[in-house]
Amino acid sequence: MESLMIILVGILVAIATYLILSRSVFRVIMGTAILSHAVHLLLLTVGGLKKGDVPIIGQADEAFTDALPQALILTAIVISFAVTAFLLVLAYRMYLTNGTDDFSQLGGKSDE
Amino acid sequence: MLPFIAAALIPFIYRRFKNIHLGWFVLVVPAVLFTLLASYIPRIANGETFVKTYEWIPTFGINITTYLDGLSMIFSLLITGVGSLVILYSIFYLSTKESLHHFYCYLLLFMGAMLGVVLSDNLMVLYVFWELTSVSSFLLIAFWHHRKASRAGARKAMIITVSGGVAMLAGFLMLYVASGTFSIREIIANLEVVQASALFVPAMLLVLLGAFTKSAQFPFHIWLPDAMEAPTPVSAYLHSATMVKAGIYLVARTTPIFGGHEVWFWTVSGVGILTLFWGSFNAVKQFDLKALLAYSTISQLGLIMSLFGLGSAALHLGYASDTVIYTQATFAALFHLINHSTFKGALFMMVGIVDHEVGTRDIRRLGGLMALMPFTFTIAVIGSFSMAGLPPFNGFLSKEMFFAATVNIMQLNIFSLDNFGLIFPVVAWIASIFTFVYCAIIVMRTFFGKIQPDRLEKPPHEAPIGMLISPYILITFVVGIFIFPNVLGHYILQPAMASIYPMFPSSEELTPHIAAWHGYINTELWMTFGVIVFGILLYRTLKKWRPMYQIFPQKYTFNAIYERIIGSGESYSSRITNRYMNGHLSYYFIYIYVFFIAVLAGYALYADVLSWDPSKDSAIEPYELILVFVMVFAAGAILFAKQRITVVLLNGVLGYSVAFFFVLFRAPDLALTQLVVESITTALFLLAFKYLPKIQPEKVSNSIKITKAMISIAVGATVTLIGLAVMNYDKFEPISAYFEDAYNLAGGKNIVNTILGDFRAFDTMLEVVVLFIAGLGVYTLIKLKAKKGDTDVESK
Numbered sequence A: 001m002e003s004l005m006i007i008l009v010g011i012l013v014a015i016a017t018y019l020i021l022s023r024s025v026f027r028v029i030m031g032t033a034i035l036s037h038a039v040h041l042l043l044l045t046v047g048g049l050k051k052g053d054v055p056i057i058g059q060a061d062e063a064f065t066d067a068l069p070q071a072l073i074l075t076a077i078v079i080s081f082a083v084t085a086f087l088l089v090l091a092y093r094m095y096l097t098n099g100t101d102d103f104s105q106l107g108g109k110s111d112e
Numbered sequence B: 001m002l003p004f005i006a007a008a009l010i011p012f013i014y015r016r017f018k019n020i021h022l023g024w025f026v027l028v029v030p031a032v033l034f035t036l037l038a039s040y041i042p043r044i045a046n047g048e049t050f051v052k053t054y055e056w057i058p059t060f061g062i063n064i065t066t067y068l069d070g071l072s073m074i075f076s077l078l079i080t081g082v083g084s085l086v087i088l089y090s091i092f093y094l095s096t097k098e099s100l101h102h103f104y105c106y107l108l109l110f111m112g113a114m115l116g117v118v119l120s121d122n123l124m125v126l127y128v129f130w131e132l133t134s135v136s137s138f139l140l141i142a143f144w145h146h147r148k149a150s151r152a153g154a155r156k157a158m159i160i161t162v163s164g165g166v167a168m169l170a171g172f173l174m175l176y177v178a179s180g181t182f183s184i185r186e187i188i189a190n191l192e193v194v195q196a197s198a199l200f201v202p203a204m205l206l207v208l209l210g211a212f213t214k215s216a217q218f219p220f221h222i223w224l225p226d227a228m229e230a231p232t233p234v235s236a237y238l239h240s241a242t243m244v245k246a247g248i249y250l251v252a253r254t255t256p257i258f259g260g261h262e263v264w265f266w267t268v269s270g271v272g273i274l275t276l277f278w279g280s281f282n283a284v285k286q287f288d289l290k291a292l293l294a295y296s297t298i299s300q301l302g303l304i305m306s307l308f309g310l311g312s313a314a315l316h317l318g319y320a321s322d323t324v325i326y327t328q329a330t331f332a333a334l335f336h337l338i339n340h341s342t343f344k345g346a347l348f349m350m351v352g353i354v355d356h357e358v359g360t361r362d363i364r365r366l367g368g369l370m371a372l373m374p375f376t377f378t379i380a381v382i383g384s385f386s387m388a389g390l391p392p393f394n395g396f397l398s399k400e401m402f403f404a405a406t407v408n409i410m411q412l413n414i415f416s417l418d419n420f421g422l423i424f425p426v427v428a429w430i431a432s433i434f435t436f437v438y439c440a441i442i443v444m445r446t447f448f449g450k451i452q453p454d455r456l457e458k459p460p461h462e463a464p465i466g467m468l469i470s471p472y473i474l475i476t477f478v479v480g481i482f483i484f485p486n487v488l489g490h491y492i493l494q495p496a497m498a499s500i501y502p503m504f505p506s507s508e509e510l511t512p513h514i515a516a517w518h519g520y521i522n523t524e525l526w527m528t529f530g531v532i533v534f535g536i537l538l539y540r541t542l543k544k545w546r547p548m549y550q551i552f553p554q555k556y557t558f559n560a561i562y563e564r565i566i567g568s569g570e571s572y573s574s575r576i577t578n579r580y581m582n583g584h585l586s587y588y589f590i591y592i593y594v595f596f597i598a599v600l601a602g603y604a605l606y607a608d609v610l611s612w613d614p615s616k617d618s619a620i621e622p623y624e625l626i627l628v629f630v631m632v633f634a635a636g637a638i639l640f641a642k643q644r645i646t647v648v649l650l651n652g653v654l655g656y657s658v659a660f661f662f663v664l665f666r667a668p669d670l671a672l673t674q675l676v677v678e679s680i681t682t683a684l685f686l687l688a689f690k691y692l693p694k695i696q697p698e699k700v701s702n703s704i705k706i707t708k709a710m711i712s713i714a715v716g717a718t719v720t721l722i723g724l725a726v727m728n729y730d731k732f733e734p735i736s737a738y739f740e741d742a743y744n745l746a747g748g749k750n751i752v753n754t755i756l757g758d759f760r761a762f763d764t765m766l767e768v769v770v771l772f773i774a775g776l777g778v779y780t781l782i783k784l785k786a787k788k789g790d791t792d793v794e795s796k
Helices: A002-020 A025-046 A066-100 B002-016 B023-038 B041-045 B070-093 B099-118 B123-142 B148-179 B184-189 B191-196 B198-214 B220-229 B233-239 B243-260 B262-283 B290-312 B314-318 B323-359 B373-386 B394-409 B422-446 B464-483 B485-500 B511-514 B523-538 B542-550 B558-580 B585-607 B620-639 B644-664 B668-689 B700-727 B742-748 B749-759 B759-785
Strands: B051-057 B063-066
Touching: A002 A025, A002 B620, A002 B700, A025 A066, A025 B644, A025 B700, A066 B668, A066 B749, A066 B759, B002 B422, B023 B070, B023 B099, B023 B511, B041 B070, B041 B485, B051 B511, B051 B558, B063 B070, B063 B099, B063 B123, B070 B099, B070 B233, B070 B243, B070 B464, B070 B485, B099 B123, B099 B243, B123 B148, B123 B220, B123 B233, B123 B700, B148 B184, B148 B191, B148 B198, B148 B220, B184 B191, B184 B542, B191 B198, B191 B243, B191 B485, B198 B243, B198 B262, B198 B542, B198 B749, B220 B233, B220 B262, B220 B290, B220 B558, B233 B243, B233 B290, B233 B323, B243 B290, B262 B290, B262 B314, B262 B422, B290 B314, B290 B394, B290 B422, B290 B542, B314 B323, B323 B373, B323 B464, B323 B485, B373 B394, B373 B422, B373 B558, B394 B464, B394 B523, B394 B620, B422 B523, B464 B485, B523 B542, B585 B700, B620 B644, B668 B749, B742 B749, B749 B759
Parallel strands: none
Antiparallel strands: B051 B063
């Protein structure tokens, strides 16, 4: 299962990269969202999958799944959510100010 | 150290005593130092040396060690002596309208730095003072900073001397690596170790590069003529007597280390003799008196440098009674060093007087000043004749010794001198003829001929007596050294010889040559006769052969080459920067990704760490397989989606699938959070949906699409391969067993929550801060109105 998950992560990363390399702001934000999904899955996978039960004491006496990656991912989810929300509003604002969402038209001044 | 303290005090004195010329206060400093140093002369002459150490950075072996021996004695006497005279001269040269506090502050700074260079025993401290002389010289050249030429000259001098200085620093560091000490005396004491090191020759060449740039040797001489934009006292002090001799000092000081080597011999004497010729050859073509003197300084420095090179041959041979003859060259170098400081200082002051009283330095506008300025004329005659090497002045003695040294060196059969040795006397002789010609130009064009009052800016008249004092003291030395050369030889030169040849047992034998200065008719004397005859001949026919200088195209002068190097350096770097910094975000992403792939995948392949071993994997269950296919399909569909709503919904599908994975992989808290967050994100996307433009199909060529696809696939493959390799890696036991005791440690049953809220609560706190900042940012971005003047789509 781990190998399959990692291959899935690789596919997601490739798609996210392709989106990030595009010229539209909207696609770039989508790319970052997919990239964060991929990273969360990767974190979970390298921690080991299905090695035990849900990490809540009292339900079972056998081994638990590793709780530390879960805590890390939880933190990462919240942070990437904050960043995505901010980026989205930034894109909205950028479109209002510049009238375009095409990065290739945001070259700055040529004499800079 | 005294000059630095005095330099710090200058602004206060300047403000307190407005009506007294600041120079009088400054004059005290070098005068006191000179007397102090002079009191050491007898003890130095007896072979004593003085060492004092102050700790600075003892952990790195960098201490301020002052070391006073014969060699540093000569230089520090020159620095303080000529320094006093120059300050005295500048009191009358500069009017009180100039910003004198700056001038004297820089000058004292320079003097202190220069004394630091010659008295330091520690290489690092020497380097510090060395750069300080570059900086203060930069400030002094650009003293009249409202002039463009001053600024350009200062910049050029700075670039060239500092590049040389950095090379020298590298050389010093190599010496340190080779010897394990920064102290020059200790390096000399452990000479065998240093000479056996592979860094010996590189260190030598780098140190020489520093010395050559500082002393304006070929082809680094180009900064010196441009530095003539400085006030004349500065030119007289820095660019004839002191700073340009710092390189000479370095060569003399390191001769005991490097001296016996063939590379050293040929580089030092070869570059020196080339500079001698090139400087004297170019001096003839100048029209500006100061530029002429600048080239003559270059040529005389080349002379001294080549003599030090020739003298180093004696170190190769080792001490024997018949090799002492080759040390004569070094003796001549030290002797000419002093002589040059005296007559060149006087000549610069003379030019300054002419400039000051007449208003021009152009020899085409000067002439016939002899009757009007008789005292200045005397200085010019004595200085020039001494420079040309005529009796009865000290230049005659040193030039004779120079010829003798070049003739002697022919008899050597080391360093393939038996084949090339003839170069030295011939080139030296030709260069001396040119020297004679430009000396004649100085005297004849300035003081003889017809006066041209309509072309002068001021009515010519004699200079005030105060201005004449300093050059007169200097020319007294010019004549005095000729008459009593042995006083100088015994008290000053002999201990300096001992510092250059520390391995030679007796210094008495090294110095007797000067006693035999008169009463012989030999090769050297005939050479001098030849110089005079040919010199007069060439001067007479100057008009006929001067057009020869036009043959060399302007494009190939060293100045033009320097300008082109600097100019093309600027244009190339800006072109390169503009090429890769093109302002397009996707290009920068490509750089980053390509670098990422190259480094990670490249290293992984290089180190052969990629491996895949699925045997330890857990079993794949069918609903997991379905989920994987859903995700792959959804993600792939995003690439081809035509409408925004499809993209947003497909992203939602991805998010919920991730949540399902969290469920399958026993992570309930994650699943909960992921579901909520994904819902909110999708809602946000839909909210922004209305305001964002429609997706335009990417209008890019297929080749760009293929490039992008290739990069994406490479990135994905890199992540996959490394992920697989990591899974197969022999890991340590996870530390989570500790957290599984959460109920006893933290009183909670949900292990993930206890980690977040108890064990690693610091992360959580900062994560809350991130959320808070993002909220603030969103609020500001929406509420903040565009500033006036900015284009705003809404208002249009």
